[in-house]
Amino acid sequence: MNIEYKLADVTESFVSLFEANRNILLAENNEHLNSIRREAVTSLAKLKIPGKKSENYKYTAIGDLLFEEMNHVFSPKKIEFNIEDIFSCDIPEIDTQAILVLNGFFLNQGEEITKLENGVIIGSLRAAMKSYPDLVYKHFAQYSDYKNDPIAALNTAFAQDGVFLYVPKNVKHEKSIQIIHLLLSEEDQMVQHRNLFILEEGAEANVVICDHSLSIQKFITNSVTEVFADKNSNFNITRVQNEHDKSVQITNSFIQQEQDSTVTSNTISLHGGVIRNNIKVNLNGENCENNSLGLFLADKEQHIDNSIYINHLKPNCTSNQLYKGILDENARGAFAGRIHVWPDAQKTMAYQKNNNILLSDDAKMNSKPQLEIYADDVKCSHGATVGQLDEEALFYMRSRGINERESRLLLMYAFAHEVISEIKLPALRERIDELVEKRLRGELSRCNNCKMNCR
Amino acid sequence: MLKINNLKVNINDKQILKGINLEVKAGEVHAIMGPNGSGKSTLASALAGREYVSVTDGSIEYLGKDLLDMNPEVRALEGIFLGFQYPVEIPGVSMVNFMRTAINEQRKYKNLEALSAAEFLKLMHEKKSVVGIDSNLTKRSVNEGFSGGEKKKNEIFQMALLEPRLAILDETDSGLDIDALRIVANGVNLLKSPETASIIITHYQRLLDYIVPDFVHVLYKGRIVKSGGKELALELEEKGYEWITEEITAE
Ligand SMILES: Nc1ncnc2c1ncn2[C@@H]1O[C@H](COP(=O)(O)OP(=O)(O)OP(=O)(O)O)[C@@H](O)[C@H]1O
Ligand SMILES: [Mg+2]
Numbered sequence: 018m019n020i021e022y023k024l025a026d027v028t029e030s031f032v033s034l035f036e037a038n039r040n041i042l043l044a045e046n047n048e049h050l051n052s053i054r055r056e057a058v059t060s061l062a063k064l065k066i067p068g069k070k071s072e073n074y075k076y077t078a079i080g081d082l083l084f085e086e087m088n089h090v091f092s093p094k095k096i097e098f099n100i101e102d103i104f105s106c107d108i109p110e111i112d113t114q115a116i117l118v119l120n121g122f123f124l125n126q127g128e129e130i131t132k133l134e135n136g137v138i139i140g141s142l143r144a145a146m147k148s149y150p151d152l153v154y155k156h157f158a159q160y161s162d163y164k165n166d167p168i169a170a171l172n173t174a175f176a177q178d179g180v181f182l183y184v185p186k187n188v189k190h191e192k193s194i195q196i197i198h199l200l201l202s203e204e205d206q207m208v209q210h211r212n213l214f215i216l217e218e219g220a221e222a223n224v225v226i227c228d229h230s231l232s233i234q235k236f237i238t239n240s241v242t243e244v245f246a247d248k249n250s251n252f253n254i255t256r257v258q259n260e261h262d263k264s265v266q267i268t269n270s271f272i273q274q275e276q277d278s279t280v281t282s283n284t285i286s287l288h289g290g291v292i293r294n295n296i297k298v299n300l301n302g303e304n305c306e307n308n309s310l311g312l313f314l315a316d317k318e319q320h321i322d323n324s325i326y327i328n329h330l331k332p333n334c335t336s337n338q339l340y341k342g343i344l345d346e347n348a349r350g351a352f353a354g355r356i357h358v359w360p361d362a363q364k365t366m367a368y369q370k371n372n373n374i375l376l377s378d379d380a381k382m383n384s385k386p387q388l389e390i391y392a393d394d395v396k397c398s399h400g401a402t403v404g405q406l407d408e409e410a411l412f413y414m415r416s417r418g419i420n421e422r423e424s425r426l427l428l429m430y431a432f433a434h435e436v437i438s439e440i441k442l443p444a445l446r447e448r449i450d451e452l453v454e455k456r457l458r459g460e461l462s463r464c465n466n467c468k469m470n471c472r
Numbered sequence: 473m474l475k476i477n478n479l480k481v482n483i484n485d486k487q488i489l490k491g492i493n494l495e496v497k498a499g500e501v502h503a504i505m506g507p508n509g510s511g512k513s514t515l516a517s518a519l520a521g522r523e524y525v526s527v528t529d530g531s532i533e534y535l536g537k538d539l540l541d542m543n544p545e546v547r548a549l550e551g552i553f554l555g556f557q558y559p560v561e562i563p564g565v566s567m568v569n570f571m572r573t574a575i576n577e578q579r580k581y582k583n584l585e586a587l588s589a590a591e592f593l594k595l596m597h598e599k600k601s602v603v604g605i606d607s608n609l610t611k612r613s614v615n616e617g618f619s620g621g622e623k624k625k626n627e628i629f630q631m632a633l634l635e636p637r638l639a640i641l642d643e644t645d646s647g648l649d650i651d652a653l654r655i656v657a658n659g660v661n662l663l664k665s666p667e668t669a670s671i672i673i674t675h676y677q678r679l680l681d682y683i684v685p686d687f688v689h690v691l692y693k694g695r696i697v698k699s700g701g702k703e704l705a706l707e708l709e710e711k712g713y714e715w716i717t718e719e720i721t722a723e
Contacts, residue, residue: 413560413562417556421543431613
């Protein structure tokens, strides 16, 4: 088959899908949104879903993945289930505020959007577009670059709901906000949702995102999260991915940072069929700090690809990338870390590290640093390693009476811990520690927290 | 306790040990000396069960059982302890976690209940004072960034915690200052009982001033070429190995 033809076909099929559902997708009587959607479709048709020849998607054949015929649901479907019965992504000892997003739609458990006493606004993005249009459209689709990024364009054309968070000036929101993206359906489904997090000057917040599949159907998720961190704000975002082997998950995070802001993201990929995480950070003011960390654990035929792009636009900013992976059996991993330092961005400090352990001969890892440095007074470093567990250390432990399996676990756990230790909230850190340990011990199945007998 | 019979060992198809015979009885201290590269560490590795050390001939009997049949962790659980000549650094694994896991594996093997975190810390505190190891070291990752001497002290600390029946110390005295040397000796002497034994591999007579050996053996080119009492160590200190190697070549 002619590959070019096939690719045009994928793009074409999404464009016709849009046309076919125009009435629903453009029905909101919201010209602002509608014009963005129309632009997004135009740009998707022009840019096209990337194929095998795309440098950016070299290791994840996104065109092939999206080629599959899937169901799309453009209005929330009522699915009766008792959340407590089947699912608990609970974090004990953390006072969290849990928000559920089911198949891409905010799950209404009361108000669709709430304004808290401290002025924080939280709830459904769709509802926010109606209740707080000025707030939303000041930032919505401003950072996701849908004019140059076909995957972001795809999401922008179709995504209808997700979570909106607004933290006003100088408000330090103590409670962690936990967003649980659930996939539960009776048929294979493609889901596209969208989050928008706005932190005003001096604001602080912590968000935990859990991605979970609750039924065995094949899911393809393409999600976009936009973050705007204004001057001197501080934002932590932790993502825990735990979907089943048949799932395809593409996450796209666009983080816009203004002067003196700090954003830390930890992406913990425990399970999934195919995962591709894109993180793009714009350091758009002086003295910003960005920490992008990730841990991925994969076995069987799983595939995990992390792609990070740190854009140093202004002077005196610091960025740290640390991604670590453990791959077993036939797992495939990829990491691409791009650091772009613009001519203006003197005194940039940009660090990147990607360390990987292969537990089997068949597992494969591709690691690619990409440095584009156009300023002269910068400190940059990058390093990538792909290795095995240290045999000397294993023997040392065994010689103290610790059996081989346990010794291996201790070493893997130690390897993973460097990333986990950077999670800022102690209770969350402990919980993730526990999840990772379970995962490494092989005790965390995709149905870990799920009592539905969906096997 | 330990009977090594005609032990032949290859590393990478090269014969390193060429027929070792050695018997160690409970309550005894044996010193093994010999020039660099003679096979002392290889012997220690064979006893601990290192994979790249392949036994081609001979047997090792330990407490009436076939030692060569046991994997490294079982040997440890059966009471064998190897103090490494070059202890490895294990970044990310804390000393506390490491030793607690080891102690609890041992307790499980003996059908004892696992120690709680608090009980373990108490035990560790006790043993720390025996060895005189710096408190900060036990808070760090295993051997990570430890100085040469600190690594050796850490071996003795682990030995004190695990209370082995047969301790094999491979040049634990190398690179130690005089105080540390006393600490190492003290650790070994505290462990000494009618039920335990130790094999001390060393280049220096000075350790043997503190740990008095019952037997001294000279390992040369993969064979034990001379055995004697503690006076042999003194003689070696004085005359070096040449007179022995000459003796052998003369034969
Ligand atoms: N892993 C290995 N691979 C190849 N050769 C080895 C290995 N380990 C040891 N050897 C060789 O085996 C021989 C004996 O080494 P061993 O370490 O047992 O000597 P030693 O008596 O402990 O010496 P030293 O006093 O220097 O510690 C040496 O020739 C050494 O090069
Ligand atoms: Mg040696």
